[in-house]
Amino acid sequence: MPILELTSRERSDLRSAAHPLRPVVLIGDNGLTDAVLKEIDRALASHGLIKVRAGGNDRDEREAMLAAICDTLSCAPVHHLGKIFILFRPLPGNVAPPTAEGAPVRRKPSEPHTPKKMAAEGKTLAKPRSAPRKAAAEPAKPARGSLNQAGRPARPTNKKTAATPHGIPRRAGSALSLRAGARGGLQRTAATSRRAAKATKK
Secondary structure (H helix, E strand, O other): OOOOOOOHHHHHHHHHHOOOOOEEEEEOOOOOOHHHHHHHHHHHHHHOEEEEEEOOOOHHHHHHHHHHHHHHHOOEEEEEEOOEEEEEOOOOOOOOOOOOOOOOOOOOOOOOOOOHHHHHOOOOOOOOOOOOOOOOOOOEOOOOOOEOOOOOEOOOEOOOOOOOOOOOOOOOOOHHHHHHHHHHHHHHHHHHHHHHHHHHHO
């Protein structure tokens, strides 16, 4: 029987579809017997896309097994990774009709995602309503008749005038400069207190 041929795009799609599957047929130490071939044929007839786990440590033997399975059962080898084979044979009546352009149907970014079970039943999810946008915060308007430092009428500003939670104004500069300044201030106060103590002793 001829081996089914797949394009690279079909092979990639089938490989991603087979990712969550587990092996349904295990090939033991006896190798590829008639019973194993019947079981693989039965699994392909019911599922279409299956994983098979092959025993043995020799890669060449596994390659020969894969070629024999595909030739005997007329299925396509999708992928061979280690001891796992991914096999595909289209199910009768389960072939997706080609689109007018011949490209696969793709969901538009604006369309909501429909789960496979709902799509199979012909249902679709309603597009979720977007939350109403909050009105942009208007800039604080200065009081009428207020003047700036230059003596001109003050303009509205976009700066947020949120007060700090503790009520202490922030000092400009990096944290390191603040720490150095605080340390220097403490040292200065300690030095001045020492000088004052010496002056009182004299």
